[in-house]
Amino acid sequence: METVITSYLDKKFDELQKKDNDNKFAALRAKEFGRFQKAGIPGYKNEEWKYTFINNLFKKEYKLDTIDADRAALQKELTAMKLPGSENANELVFVDGHYAPELSSLLLDNGQLNISSLSAAANNEYKTLVEENLNQSSKYITDGLLALNSSFIEEGIFILVKKNQVIDKPIYIYHLNNAVENNLLAQPRSLIIVEESAKVQIVEHYHTIGQMDSLANEVMEIVVKENAIVEYYKIQQDSPNASQVGTTHIRQVGKSFVHTVTISLNGGIIRNNINIIMEEAGNEAHMYGLYLIKENTHVDNHTLVDNTKPNCFSNEFYKGIIDGHATGVFSGKIYVRPDAQKTNAYQSNKNILLSDTATVNTKPQLEIYADDVKCSHGCTVGQLDPEALFYLRTRGIGLQDAQAMLLQAFSSDILEQIKIEPLRKYVDTIVTGRLLPQEPAMAL
Amino acid sequence: MAEELKMLEETVSKEYEYGFVTNIETDVINKGINEDVIHLISSKKNEPEWMLEWRLKAYYQWLKMEEPTWPNVTYPKINYQDIIYYAAPKKKPKLGSLDEVDPELLKTFDKLGISLSEQKRLSGVAVDVVMDSVSVATSFKEQLAEVGIIFCSISEAIQKHPDLVRKHIGSVVPMNDNYFSALNSAVFTDGSFCYIPKGVRCPMELSTYFRINQENSGQFERTLIIAEEGAYVSYLEGCTAPKRDANQLHAAVVELKAMAKAEIKYSTVQNWYPGDENGKGGIYNFVTKRGICMGDFSKISWTQVETGAAITWKYPSVILKGDNTIGEFYSVALTNNYQQADTGTKMIHLGKNTKSRIVSKGISAGKSQNSYRGLVRAAKGALNARNYSQCDSLLLGDKCGAHTFPYIESKNKTAIIEHEATTSKIGEDQLFYCQQRGIDAETAVALIVTGFAKEVMNQLPMEFAVEAQKLLAVSLEGSVG
Numbered sequence: 001m002e003t004v005i006t007s008y009l010d011k012k013f014d015e016l017q018k019k020d021n022d023n024k025f026a027a028l029r030a031k032e033f034g035r036f037q038k039a040g041i042p043g044y045k046n047e048e049w050k051y052t053f054i055n056n057l058f059k060k061e062y063k064l065d066t067i068d069a070d071r072a073a074l075q076k077e078l079t080a081m082k083l084p085g086s087e088n089a090n091e092l093v094f095v096d097g098h099y100a101p102e103l104s105s106l107l108l109d110n111g112q113l114n115i116s117s118l119s120a121a122a123n124n125e126y127k128t129l130v131e132e133n134l135n136q137s138s139k140y141i142t143d144g145l146l147a148l149n150s151s152f153i154e155e156g157i158f159i160l161v162k163k164n165q166v167i168d169k170p171i172y173i174y175h176l177n178n179a180v181e182n183n184l185l186a187q188p189r190s191l192i193i194v195e196e197s198a199k200v201q202i203v204e205h206y207h208t209i210g211q212m213d214s215l216a217n218e219v220m221e222i223v224v225k226e227n228a229i230v231e232y233y234k235i236q237q238d239s240p241n242a243s244q245v246g247t248t249h250i251r252q253v254g255k256s257f258v259h260t261v262t263i264s265l266n267g268g269i270i271r272n273n274i275n276i277i278m279e280e281a282g283n284e285a286h287m288y289g290l291y292l293i294k295e296n297t298h299v300d301n302h303t304l305v306d307n308t309k310p311n312c313f314s315n316e317f318y319k320g321i322i323d324g325h326a327t328g329v330f331s332g333k334i335y336v337r338p339d340a341q342k343t344n345a346y347q348s349n350k351n352i353l354l355s356d357t358a359t360v361n362t363k364p365q366l367e368i369y370a371d372d373v374k375c376s377h378g379c380t381v382g383q384l385d386p387e388a389l390f391y392l393r394t395r396g397i398g399l400q401d402a403q404a405m406l407l408q409a410f411s412s413d414i415l416e417q418i419k420i421e422p423l424r425k426y427v428d429t430i431v432t433g434r435l436l437p438q439e440p441a442m443a444l
Numbered sequence: 445m446a447e448e449l450k451m452l453e454e455t456v457s458k459e460y461e462y463g464f465v466t467n468i469e470t471d472v473i474n475k476g477i478n479e480d481v482i483h484l485i486s487s488k489k490n491e492p493e494w495m496l497e498w499r500l501k502a503y504y505q506w507l508k509m510e511e512p513t514w515p516n517v518t519y520p521k522i523n524y525q526d527i528i529y530y531a532a533p534k535k536k537p538k539l540g541s542l543d544e545v546d547p548e549l550l551k552t553f554d555k556l557g558i559s560l561s562e563q564k565r566l567s568g569v570a571v572d573v574v575m576d577s578v579s580v581a582t583s584f585k586e587q588l589a590e591v592g593i594i595f596c597s598i599s600e601a602i603q604k605h606p607d608l609v610r611k612h613i614g615s616v617v618p619m620n621d622n623y624f625s626a627l628n629s630a631v632f633t634d635g636s637f638c639y640i641p642k643g644v645r646c647p648m649e650l651s652t653y654f655r656i657n658q659e660n661s662g663q664f665e666r667t668l669i670i671a672e673e674g675a676y677v678s679y680l681e682g683c684t685a686p687k688r689d690a691n692q693l694h695a696a697v698v699e700l701k702a703m704a705k706a707e708i709k710y711s712t713v714q715n716w717y718p719g720d721e722n723g724k725g726g727i728y729n730f731v732t733k734r735g736i737c738m739g740d741f742s743k744i745s746w747t748q749v750e751t752g753a754a755i756t757w758k759y760p761s762v763i764l765k766g767d768n769t770i771g772e773f774y775s776v777a778l779t780n781n782y783q784q785a786d787t788g789t790k791m792i793h794l795g796k797n798t799k800s801r802i803v804s805k806g807i808s809a810g811k812s813q814n815s816y817r818g819l820v821r822a823a824k825g826a827l828n829a830r831n832y833s834q835c836d837s838l839l840l841g842d843k844c845g846a847h848t849f850p851y852i853e854s855k856n857k858t859a860i861i862e863h864e865a866t867t868s869k870i871g872e873d874q875l876f877y878c879q880q881r882g883i884d885a886e887t888a889v890a891l892i893v894t895g896f897a898k899e900v901m902n903q904l905p906m907e908f909a910v911e912a913q914k915l916l917a918v919s920l921e922g923s924v925g
Contacts, residue, residue: 047514051853338842353857356824366848367516368867371839375867379852381822382860 004041004058012064013151024122025153028135032150039144048143051329051361052271052300057215057243062185064152065096078103078176081207083235085422089172089203090115092157096178097186097216099155112165118156118191126160133223134191137249140275140304145245149187149219156189161228163195170201170420175218177242180210185217192222196254199229201420206235206267208242213268218246226254226280231419234272235427236264240295243268249275255282261417262289263427264299265434271300278340281309287316290414292431294324303332307340316347319414321407321435323354331363334377338369347377352384352410404435411435476525479503482630485530489599489633492606502619502629509623515786516815516847517755519691519728527693529631529664588646593677594639595650598666601637608639612670616699616736616763624695625732628664632697635665640675640706649905651680667698671706673739678709678905691719691754696731704739704766709747711904712760713912716752723782723811726754733760737769737795745772746789747903749912754783759817761790764798764826771800774900778893778916779812779844788818788849793826793859802833805897807916808844815847822859829859837867838896840889890916 013033017026041058042049078093092115093103099117106115114126122130135150161167177186194200202222208214224230232248244267250258262272276285291299305314320328330349351360364377384406392402411431418424473484482503486496511522588595594605601609619629636652652667671677694716700708710733719726729752735744746760762771773789791800800820808814814837822829837846848865870892878888894901894913901909 341842351854353854353859356857357855358857359853359855361854362850362852364848364850364863364865366837366865366867367845368837368839368847369845371842371844371869373839373867373869376865377848378862378864379850380860380862381852381854382862383857 004055005061006041006058008061009148016152016154024119029151029153032135032138032147035138036144036147036151039142039147042143042145046143048302048331051327051331051363052269052298054145054245054269054271057213057269060183060213062215063182064185064187074103074176077207077209078174081174081176081205083172083203083205083423084426085170085420086172089170092171092173094157094173094175094186094188096184097175097188097218099157099188107169108167112162113167114158114160114162116158118158118189119154121158121191126158129160129193130158130191133193133221135221136251137219137221137247137275140249140277140306141247141273145217146219146247149189149217149247152187153189156191159190159192161192161194161198161200164197165195166199167201170203173202173204175204175206175216177206177208177214177216178210179208179212179214179241181212183212184214186214188216188218188220190220192220194222194224194228194230196225197227198225201231201233203233203235203420203423206238206242206244208239211241214242216242216244216246218244220246220248222248222250224250224252224254224256224258227256228254229257230259232258232260233418233420233423234260234262235423236262236267236270237430238267240266240268240297243270245271245273247273247275249273249277250285251277251279252283252285253279255280256284258283258285259417259419260285260287261414262301263414263418264289264291264293264297264301265430266293267297267299269298269300271302273302273304275304275306276314277306278308278312278314281311283309283312285312285314286417287314287318288414288417289318290411290431291318291320291322291328292411292434293320293322293326293328296325298327298329300329300331302329304335305333305345306335306337307343307345308337309339310341310343312340312343312345314345317414318349319411320349320351320360321354321411322351322358322360325355325357327359327361329361330379331365332377333365333367334375336366336368336370336373336375341370341372343370343373343375345373345375349379350410351379351381352407353381401436407435408432473528473530475528477503477527477529477631481529485631485633488530489602491599491602494610495602498614498619499630502626503631505620506623506626506630509620509626511623515757515817516813516849517757517784517786519755519784522693522728524627530633588648591644591647592641593644593646594637596637598632598635598637598668601668605637605639608670609637609668612668612699612701613666614699616701617697617732617734622732624730625697628666628695628697628732632664632666635667635696637667638669638677638679640671640677642672643674644672645675646677649678649680651682653682663692663694663696665696667696669699669708669710670701671703671708671742673703674705675703676707678711680711680713680905682713682715691726691728693728694730694753698731698733698760700735700744702735702737702739702742702744705741706739707743707745708735709745710735710760712746712748712750713904713915714748714750714752714756715915718752718783719754719781721781721810723754726783727752729753729756729758731758733758734763735761735771736763737766737771737798740766740795741768742766743770743772745774745903747774747900748776748787749900749904749915750775750777750785750787751915753785756783756785756787759788759790761792762800763792763794764800764829765794767795768797769795770798773800773802773804774903775804776807776897776900776916777805777814777816778807779809779814781810781812783810783812785813786815786817788816790819791821791831793820793822793829793831796825796827798826798829800831802831802835803899804833804835805900806835806837806846807840807893807896808837808846809840811843813845813847815849816865817849817851819851819853820861820863822854822856822861824855826856827858829856829861831859831861833863835863835865836896837865838893839867839869
């Protein structure tokens with residue numbers, strides 16, 4: 001058996017540290033690299049990675065630095081990957097995991113929103129904000145991958161949504177990864193702070209160029225303050241050679257509202273860590289996810305809701321349709337600490353298997369240390385209801401169309417949670433196209 | 445109601461009821477585990493060569509293994525060299541009937557409420573009694589032998605039916621299955637053996653009673669039940685131990701094998717000493733229980749009422765190998781004070797049209813932690829596999845914890861698996877309703893808990909349902925208010 005190769009990372013790390021030794025992040029990187037070396041790449045014996053053999057991805061070398069690719073070509077690829085509604089959005093671009101301000105475009109002025117590279121923010125008036133909030137996720141995720149990202153923090157994005165600002169133009173973050181010549185390890189990093197009574201919508205989208213393998217090891221940390229509203233969308237529609245480990249660590253430090261939707265449609269091995277930490281009483285969070293996957297795609301949705309204070313509400317709803325040789329994994333944890341009385345937390349995961357070679361592994365968990373709570377979880381694995389199919393067929397709808405209708409209805413629960421209309425339509429079209437039989441369906 | 449009230453009053457000042465020590469002469473070997481100890485155990489039991497080899501093989505595997513750390517329980521590291529691996533009541537010449545049993549021993553079991561002679565006459569339950577890991581008495585043997593059932597201690601089975609034992613031992617729980625099963629395979633000293641021949645329906649409930657008496661000793665018993673084609677057996681085990689400040693280890697292995705159309709019903713009422721209210725002492729109950737539905741149309745059903753032990757760590761499992769087989773798991777786990785329980789089941793669906801049902805009720809009180817951990821797996825060939833799991837947790841008090849860790853793995857598109865779990869506390873309105881009708885808080889809680897656990901209690905054999913119900917109420921003692 002091939003073993004995990006990480007030794008080349010040592011050299012890369014030394015190079016980076018030498019390059020800018022006086023950088024604000026040098027100390028943090030050194031600490032995190034130590035952690036990475038200690039923890040290593042998680043194997044299947046790590047309970048958090050039981051169903052996703054991420055170490056298989058580390059049996060080859062990756063290139064970490066960005067290549068000076070042809071800007072025009074990049075621009076072309078970028079235009080191709082743009083999501084509908086782009087013209088009306090603030091666009092930020094990562095190329096190979098590095099923030100590319102020259103490709104990004106902002107529609108808003110600094111009074112509402114401050115967007116800069118992380119290293120710039122660490123040196124200007126936002127210094128303390130960065131220091132206080134960067135890398136808080138390491139308290140929760142102790143595996144080597146998060147540490148690996150932190151070991152290579154260089155530029156990254158810093159977004160500050162200022163107090164009382166309602167940002168009506170969503171922020172689209174594009175990840176463009178160049179795997180034409182080399183296997184690529186992209187490690188985007190971002191820190192987003194949403195101040196009191198502000199509102200923001202964030203969308204992330206991924207695109208890999210080339211036939212070599214890419215692995216995006218992304219970390220995004222979002223801090224949500226009192227009365228703020230954050231909507232977060234993640235659309236994963238990349239090529240089969242593109243794998244991803246994405247951590248979105250959301251801290252609700254004031255009584256606030258968070259809404260996340262993760263749509264996984266295509267890719268290699270995809271792992272989505274979404275952590276919501278309720279650090280103040282009265283928080284509310286909704287998490288939705290749809291994984292519609294086929295071929296060899298592996299999607300692992302790994303969520304944590306940590307209730308540390310009383311009166312919080314969380315609702316989690318993930319659905320999966322799994323075809324081909326694909327694997328769907330759901331692992332959700334609701335953690336209720338002794339102080340978090342009156343917590344209401346719900347968790348639901350429903351899966352439909354469409355082929356004999358598809359696999360689903362689900363692990364919804366409750367860990368509860370307070371008594372006055374209402375927590376429940378449920379999960380199902382199965383197929384389409386034969387009675388519903390029969391009902392449709394007795395009304396003259398063909399089997400394939402009937403199946404497509406039911407699957408569409410199954411996924412619509414999640415799709416309707418996308419509150420950016422052009423985006424919802426876009427995803428809906430892809431999903432419908434995937435579900436409907438090849439011939440045009442009869443008019444419904 | 446009146447009876448329950450009386451019982452509650454009786455137990456107000458009572459702690460662990462079975463915490464007495466019996467002054468019985470015991471044959472004890474030195475502490476510690478090594479090759480010599482295994483040779484000694486084997487020779488003391490006059491075992492054939494193959495059994496010794498099997499033990500030694502298990503011992504070497506155990507040496508290479510590491511103690512698991514994944515359960516949601518915490519305890520100081522166990523010193524395996526500080527345990528006595530063999531303690532037996534001094535052997536008298538072979539006994540013909542119960543009347544010849546050491547009177548001290550009979551008194552012990554009278555105190556436990558299982559007077560052997562009485563049970564023999566009244567309830568018609570055949571009992572095998574295991575004290576400090578050695579089987580001391582088996583009742584009703586002759587009657588069972590008439591229909592061809594073998595029910596005896598496993599040591600006796602090794603002597604008298606070596607072929608059967610050799611064929612089946614370790615076939616469901618391999619010796620290297622886990623750390624504690626390897627340890628058990630190396631040093632097990634006794635246990636029950638039960639063989640139901642083809643087509644025989646066991647005419648009575650079979651029962652084993654386990655008791656740890658000797659200080660510092662560990663109990664390592666092994667139970668093997670084989671139901672041949674079309675056979676039926678209902679089996680019950682109960683456990684108690686004296687009160688001691690030090691923790692004691694109980695690492696048992698239970699193997700069930702059901703051939704075509706056979707049915708095994710295995711019930712446990714576990715009431716090991718749970719430690720005192722400060723969490724001192726108590727039994728570590730680390731048990732591997734597994735059944736396999738070998739033949740088509742067979743059924744294995746586990747029912748457990750877990751109220752004792754400082755730490756419980758067990759997952760009675762069913763491997764549904766034959767087609768159209770059924771696995772069931774009904775559990776009530778109650779933890780109080782500083783008890784910790786990490787328990788659940790595994791249902792492995794391999795055959796076609798296999799069904800399983802899991803009903804788990806966890807009740808946590810005091811400062812205890814109660815976890816359900818269960819696996820449901822539908823393999824590729826498990827066409828039309830069906831599972832339904834329900835896990836409910838009830839929290840009594842704000843310092844305890846209730847956790848649910850289900851694992852669901854499906855590789856089959858025709859399989860339907862459902863899991864649901866809830867966690868809540870006793871409803872204020874339910875309590876109010878009872879109190880309004882003159883039922884005091886404590887009784888009301890007992891009443892509600894009884895109702896909560898009823899679905900599982902109904903699965904217990906009649907004779908033990910009452911006992912288990914009382915046990916629940918007693919274990920809850922002092923947790924309200």
